[in-house]
Amino acid sequence: MSKYALKPDELNKEFEQKKPRILKGEFAGKDWWDLPVEFRDGNWCFPAKPEVLEEIGFPNPRKWAATDADWQLPKDWEKTIREGMKSRLKRFRSFKLFMDTCVRCGACADKCHFFLGTGDPKNMPVLRAELVRSVYRNDFTALAKLLKSFSGSRTLTVEVIKEWHMYFNQCTECRRCSVFCPMGIDTAEITMMVRELLNLIGVNNNWIMAPVANCNRTGNHLGIEPHTFEQNVMSLVDDIEELTGVTVNPTFNRKGAEILFITPSGDLFGDPGVYTMMGYLLLFHHIGLDYTISTYASEGGNFGMFTSNEMMKKLNAKMYHEAKRLGVKWILGGECGHMWRVVHQYMETMNGPADFLKEPVSPITGTKFTNAKSTRMVHIAEFTADLIKHGKLRLDPKRNDHLRTTFHDSCNVARGMGMFEEPRYVLNKVCNVFHEMPENTIREQTFCCGSGSGLNAEEFMDIRMRGGFPRANAVKYVKEKHKVDSLVTICAIDRASLPTLMKYWNPGVSVYGLHELVGNALVMEGEKKRTEDLRENPMAGFGEGDDDE
Amino acid sequence: MTRAWEQIIKENRQAVLDRWTTSVIAMLPGSLNHGSLVAAAIAEELGGLLDAVSDRSLSATEPIVRITRILAVQDLPPSKALSILFGLKGLVDGLPAACGEPFRDRLEELTLQAFDSYMKHREAIYQLKVDEGRRRMHMALRRVEA
Numbered sequence A: 001m002s003k004y005a006l007k008p009d010e011l012n013k014e015f016e017q018k019k020p021r022i023l024k025g026e027f028a029g030k031d032w033w034d035l036p037v038e039f040r041d042g043n044w045c046f047p048a049k050p051e052v053l054e055e056i057g058f059p060n061p062r063k064w065a066a067t068d069a070d071w072q073l074p075k076d077w078e079k080t081i082r083e084g085m086k087s088r089l090k091r092f093r094s095f096k097l098f099m100d101t102c103v104r105c106g107a108c109a110d111k112c113h114f115f116l117g118t119g120d121p122k123n124m125p126v127l128r129a130e131l132v133r134s135v136y137r138n139d140f141t142a143l144a145k146l147l148k149s150f151s152g153s154r155t156l157t158v159e160v161i162k163e164w165h166m167y168f169n170q171c172t173e174c175r176r177c178s179v180f181c182p183m184g185i186d187t188a189e190i191t192m193m194v195r196e197l198l199n200l201i202g203v204n205n206n207w208i209m210a211p212v213a214n215c216n217r218t219g220n221h222l223g224i225e226p227h228t229f230e231q232n233v234m235s236l237v238d239d240i241e242e243l244t245g246v247t248v249n250p251t252f253n254r255k256g257a258e259i260l261f262i263t264p265s266g267d268l269f270g271d272p273g274v275y276t277m278m279g280y281l282l283l284f285h286h287i288g289l290d291y292t293i294s295t296y297a298s299e300g301g302n303f304g305m306f307t308s309n310e311m312m313k314k315l316n317a318k319m320y321h322e323a324k325r326l327g328v329k330w331i332l333g334g335e336c337g338h339m340w341r342v343v344h345q346y347m348e349t350m351n352g353p354a355d356f357l358k359e360p361v362s363p364i365t366g367t368k369f370t371n372a373k374s375t376r377m378v379h380i381a382e383f384t385a386d387l388i389k390h391g392k393l394r395l396d397p398k399r400n401d402h403l404r405t406t407f408h409d410s411c412n413v414a415r416g417m418g419m420f421e422e423p424r425y426v427l428n429k430v431c432n433v434f435h436e437m438p439e440n441t442i443r444e445q446t447f448c449c450g451s452g453s454g455l456n457a458e459e460f461m462d463i464r465m466r467g468g469f470p471r472a473n474a475v476k477y478v479k480e481k482h483k484v485d486s487l488v489t490i491c492a493i494d495r496a497s498l499p500t501l502m503k504y505w506n507p508g509v510s511v512y513g514l515h516e517l518v519g520n521a522l523v524m525e526g527e528k529k530r531t532e533d534l535r536e537n538p539m540a541g542f543g544e545g546d547d548d549e
Numbered sequence B: 001m002t003r004a005w006e007q008i009i010k011e012n013r014q015a016v017l018d019r020w021t022t023s024v025i026a027m028l029p030g031s032l033n034h035g036s037l038v039a040a041a042i043a044e045e046l047g048g049l050l051d052a053v054s055d056r057s058l059s060a061t062e063p064i065v066r067i068t069r070i071l072a073v074q075d076l077p078p079s080k081a082l083s084i085l086f087g088l089k090g091l092v093d094g095l096p097a098a099c100g101e102p103f104r105d106r107l108e109e110l111t112l113q114a115f116d117s118y119m120k121h122r123e124a125i126y127q128l129k130v131d132e133g134r135r136r137m138h139m140a141l142r143r144v145e146a
């Protein structure tokens, strides 16, 4: 050892001085990790059913519950975790870096919505990461081996696994903490790694694994087969005709179409997602887009991202496969959060290069989407913003005068791909009343809905309500100050989970997809007098007795 | 004549409120929750509730609905969550013995109201689970119901 290196007790002293208060063991003489983990109704997600795991070949299928004393881990589970960790430290440099570089400055401590909404110190990002870093230090660093008394390292036990399961499932991989970290540590990536490790020994979540298995089998989260998929879209076509008098003509699996449109399947099955889908269909008809929808690449979302890199890659591959099979020029993607994280950050390296596709160019405006040059997939908010900017849409924003809106940035689109302005631009062109939530809760500082990364299970409701509290609180602010009653978002998980969050914390606030409002505002050629919005709610000032404008 | 308990609370509002807030927040798990948003929200709602405790002309309904909405989804057993009003009793200094009974009666009355409200929030949670499930299956249900 160098003569300049600090001696163990000096190092220890420095460590003690530098670490934030929380790491100093202010827990009645115990270490912070000795705080017990207790699984109770409402704070854990049901584990994957054995048949689900068998279907996708994931390890250790069995019946168990987080409240069981014995989790029936495989015999050599410690070895599996250690080797899994070793291989990931080698394969993913970010993981290794994030394990090594935290200076424990505490800047991230009060930035996580789970900490803010629960007050539980282990939900501070720095402590969350410390849950795994402490094991890493013990098993993988020379330092800990040299300094036996070095605080902050511990051995791997079943209790550690239980703690990981608890707290890496109270992280929605939203990355808010990373915005404030001077070292650029992204706790979301640490969570991804730990969830991968847990999956290796069969510690998992059915709400994630069942959609993965369904997606693997039929192409979408609900396991809907092609004919039902098509029927759903066609019944939305009927609804559009009834409301507007206009017949839109989507096509399915049509070879030679210019564009393949892929959106999260929630837009085809769930309320309020289906109204967003109606908005897309109206828009595409309005501009005469040459597009097709695939019944195989029938899911934009990718819950594989919450299980393992390999599964994420496999489920993502269908996008390019289908684009190639149909011979389209490029892909247009609907409103989704984590889908865009996968597309924007990983798709090209995982399953590309997609050199069989063209660099996306809007057939209506001629705009080249140079930012999508590598993935060849364009976000619908950019596409629509460009149409509006070029005056290609006939819009009547008064048709949304019955709504007083605010905008929720989806974490993955905002922080994951840096898109802040396009959805706001579109929203401001299709409605007249818009108010921002407080600055530290939007754009790159946006608060998660509390249910992201596959945590929107019903049995997890109490934690979801706590985790979503900071977002709800920001909505409450604009609700009270500006009478906002409509929360607009561009994410399918938000559309599924925010209505619940709003009903609990802010009754009277409804949740809308951006393109639902676009659909309301579009003045379609040959339409009949519109008096109701896509939800069949009356528009303000467009009643039967009101003047036509 | 002894002063009314309402008067004593009003005169010492801030001190009582601070003690009350600290004791309620201490019920939450972890030792650092003072810095969290949920702690701030609890503190805010307790202020409104304290005013309604000591002034019958103010409606207690809204403060009770708001504070129980927060408490109903915390990691606390209902018995603990609903003990907050009784907890107030020991926090008011210089309360003459004669005031004990009317003060306790008021707290009992409001605790029962809080119980109703807490239960409504718990029922809302179960209803939200059902509603969410239905929303997710919207198109399938539409077909079945058609």
Ligand code: SF4
Pocket (backbone or CB within 6 Å): A111, A112, A113, A114, A124, A125, A128, A170, A171, A172, A173, A174, A175, A176, A177, A178, A187, A188, A191
């Ligand atoms: S990624 Fe989000 S949920 Fe996870 S620790 Fe950071 S702020 Fe919390």
Ligand code: SF4
Pocket (backbone or CB within 6 Å): A101, A102, A103, A104, A105, A106, A107, A108, A109, A125, A126, A180, A181, A182, A183, A184, A185
């Ligand atoms: S902000 Fe970054 S360096 Fe500071 S404690 Fe958090 S993770 Fe560590």
